[in-house]
Amino acid sequence: MIAIDLGSNSCRCIEYDCDTKKFGRSFERIVKTADQMHETGKISEEALERVVKALRAADLELGLRSDAVRAVTTHAMRMASNSEQILKSIKEQSGVEFTIISSDDEAYYTLIAVEARLKALQIESRHFVLIDVGGGSTEIIFYKNGKMESRSFPIGIVTTAQICDEHRDINRYLDLQFRELVAYVEEYYTNNGKPDSFVTTAGTPTTMAAFLLGMNYKTYDVEKINGYCLTYENTQKVLDELIIMSPQQRAEIVGVGRESLIIAGIVIIQKLYNVLGFEEATVVDDGVREGVAIAYCKGYL
Numbered sequence: 001m002i003a004i005d006l007g008s009n010s011c012r013c014i015e016y017d018c019d020t021k022k023f024g025r026s027f028e029r030i031v032k033t034a035d036q037m038h039e040t041g042k043i044s045e046e047a048l049e050r051v052v053k054a055l056r057a058a059d060l061e062l063g064l065r066s067d068a069v070r071a072v073t074t075h076a077m078r079m080a081s082n083s084e085q086i087l088k089s090i091k092e093q094s095g096v097e098f099t100i101i102s103s104d105d106e107a108y109y110t111l112i113a114v115e116a117r118l119k120a121l122q123i124e125s126r127h128f129v130l131i132d133v134g135g136g137s138t139e140i141i142f143y144k145n146g147k148m149e150s151r152s153f154p155i156g157i158v159t160t161a162q163i164c165d166e167h168r169d170i171n172r173y174l175d176l177q178f179r180e181l182v183a184y185v186e187e188y189y190t191n192n193g194k195p196d197s198f199v200t201t202a203g204t205p206t207t208m209a210a211f212l213l214g215m216n217y218k219t220y221d222v223e224k225i226n227g228y229c230l231t232y233e234n235t236q237k238v239l240d241e242l243i244i245m246s247p248q249q250r251a252e253i254v255g256v257g258r259e260s261l262i263i264a265g266i267v268i269i270q271k272l273y274n275v276l277g278f279e280e281a282t283v284v285d286d287g288v289r290e291g292v293a294i295a296y297c298k299g300y301l
Contacts, residue, residue, distance in 0.1 A: 001015075001016055001018060001068040001069065001070065001293060001296055001297070002014065002015055002016070002062055002063075002064060002068070002069045002070075003016060003069075003070050003071075003072075003289045003290070003292040003293035003296065004055075004058075004064075004069065004070070004071035004072070004096065004098075004289060004292075005071075005072055005073075005074070005287065005288040005289035005292065006031075006033060006051065006071065006072070006073040006074070006077070006098055007033065007073070007074050007075070007076070007134050007135055007136075007288070008032075008033050008034035008037075008074065008075050008076040008134050008135025008136030008137070008156055008158055008159075009030060009031070009032055009033065009034065009134065009135025009136075009156075009157060009158050009203070009261065010028055010029065010030050010031060010135070010203065011027075011028070011029050011031045011033075011051060011054040011055065011058070012026070012027070012028045012287070012288075012289045013026065013027040013028070013058045013062055013064070013289065014026040014027070014289050014290060014293060015062060016290075016293035016294070016296075016297065018296075018297035021297070023290065023293070025061065025062055027057070027058040027061050027062055029050075029053075029054035029057065029058070030255065031047065031050040031051045031054050032047060032050065032135070032158060033047050033050075033051060033073075033076040033077070033135065033136075034047075034075070034076040034135050034136040034156065034158045034159060035047050035158065035162075036162065037076060037079065037080065037136070037158075037159065038159045038162060038163055041079070041080065041081050042080055042081055042082045043076065043077070043080045043082055043083065043086045048086055048089055048090065051090055051094075052089075052090060052093045052094050055090070055094035055096050056094060059094070059095075064094075064095065064096060065095055068296075069096065070292050070293070070296050071096050071097060071098045071099065072098065072099050072100075072101045072105075072109075072288065072292055073087070073098045073099070073100055073101070074100075074101060074103075074106050074134065074136075074137070074288065075103070075106075075134060075135070075136035075137040075152070075154075075156065076135065076136045077098070077100045078100055078102075078103070079136065079154075083100065087100070103137070103139065103150075103151075103152035104150065106132075106139060106152070106288055107132075107139050107141045107148065107150035107152070108148065108150075108291070109287075109288045109290075109291030109292050109295060110130065110132050110139065110141065110201065110287050110288050110291055111130060111141050111143060111148055111150075111291070112291045112294055112295065113284075113286040113287055113288070113289075113290035113291035113294060114130055114199060114201055114284050114286055114287075115143070116286070116290075116294060117226055117284050117285075117286045117290075118199070118282075118284070121226060121227045123227060123282060124196070124197070125143070125197075125199075126144070126145055126196065127143065127144040127145065127193075127195045127196045127197075128142075128143055128195045128196060128197045128198065128199050129141070129142050129143075129195040129197075129198055129199070129276055130142075130143065130199045130200070130201065131198070131199070131200045131201075131269075131272050131276075131281075132200075132201050132202050132287060132288075133155075133156070133157060133200075133202050133204055133205075133265060133268050133269060133272075134156050134157070134202055135156045135157055135158040135159075135261075136154070136156035136158060136159055137152050137153060137154055137155065137156050138152070138153045138155045138156065138181070138268065138272075139151075139152050139153075140152075140153070140181065140184065140185065142188055142192065142195065143195075144192060144195070149188065149192075151184055153177075153180065153181045153184075154177075155174070155177050155178070155181070155268060157203075157204060157261045157262075157264045157265040157268065158261060160173065160174065160177075160264040160267075160268065161260055161261045161263070161264040164264065170263070170264055170267045171267060174267065174268060174271055178271060178275065181275065182275055185275050185276060194277060195276075197278075197281075197282060198273075198276055198278040198280070198281040198282070199281060199282045199283075199284060200230070200269065200272075200281045200282070200283055200284070201283070201284045201285065201286065201287045202287060203265070204262065204265030204266060204268070204269055205230055205269060205281065205283045206220075206225050206283060206285050207254050207255075207262060207265075208230060208234070208235060208238045208266065208269075208283075209225050209228040209230055209283045210225060211238050211241075211242075211253055211254070212228075212230075212234055212237070212238065213225075213228070216252060216253050216254075217252070217253065217254060217255035222285045225283060225284075225285050226283070226284055226285055226286070227282060227283070227284070228282070228283040229280050229281075229282060229283075230280065230281050230282075230283050231279060231280045232270065232273045232278075232279050232280065233279075235266055235269060235270055235273070236270070238266060239263065239266045239267070239270075242254075242262060242263065242266075243263065247259045247260065250262065
């Protein structure tokens with residue numbers, strides 16, 4: 001089967017064999033679904049065109065029309081006033097039918113994918129906090145002895161980058177945006193204690209890990225990314241080096257479409273290190289799309 005996750009920034013597809021429980025070929029394209037949504041409240045026609053173009057490219061590579069396909073979409077479509085119309089157009093032009101999932105479902109799919117990866121890596125996972133910083137929202141997921149608690153916050157790399165023009169503006173903006181998030185974390189810690197470890201997924205931490213390992217967008221190796229220990233100190237190293245690059249140089253490292261977003265993403269991640277009280281995090285590439293595949297094969301979808 002093929003699982004597809006259309007997020008606020010990227011469209012990610014992956015093959016999964018339900019019998020062998022192994023992932024196959026994958027496809028990813030930056031589509032900026034949430035582009036300018038902070039101003040219009042709508043998915044733009046330009047974003048629609050990018051999504052359709054990405055799905056047509058994915059079809060050529062993976063054959064989206066020949067396998068069982070489960071396609072989900074998240075924050076941007078949940079928030080857009082024209083999401084119904086956009087999803088209808090996507091189906092008409094690409095043949096792919098998307099289901100808008102709730103923030104709770106988004107957290108659940110991310111968690112089961114990450115938990116499976118941690119087990120495969122033989123990394124202890126009885127009590128951890130999982131952070132998924134997306135294009136339009138940030139999911140904080142607490143996992144303790146088989147139980148999940150999560151909340152979604154409207155803090156994303158696309159909206160943050162477009163609202164803020166300079167590094168110092170990002171910090172001022174995020175200080176205000178983080179107030180509710182900080183209160184939520186403090187409440188959880190009071191009731192449940194601090195987690196044993198910090199795990200993070202999505203494009204920003206995986207891009208930082210790749211950069212530190214000497215990889216760029218074209219040479220990205222997921223096997224080396226999964227389980228990587230990303231320290232706060234090294235996030236600052238990446239930020240310092242990327243800031244002085246031109247947009248063209250940055251695009252070569254992080255991928256076209258991410259060059260204007262990566263700085264915002266790193267600053268968000270750094271603030272989360274501080275709020276959560278950790279100096280290091282385990283990076284996992286798996287996310288919603290992998291979770292959807294696992295859930296589908298278990299008969300949950």
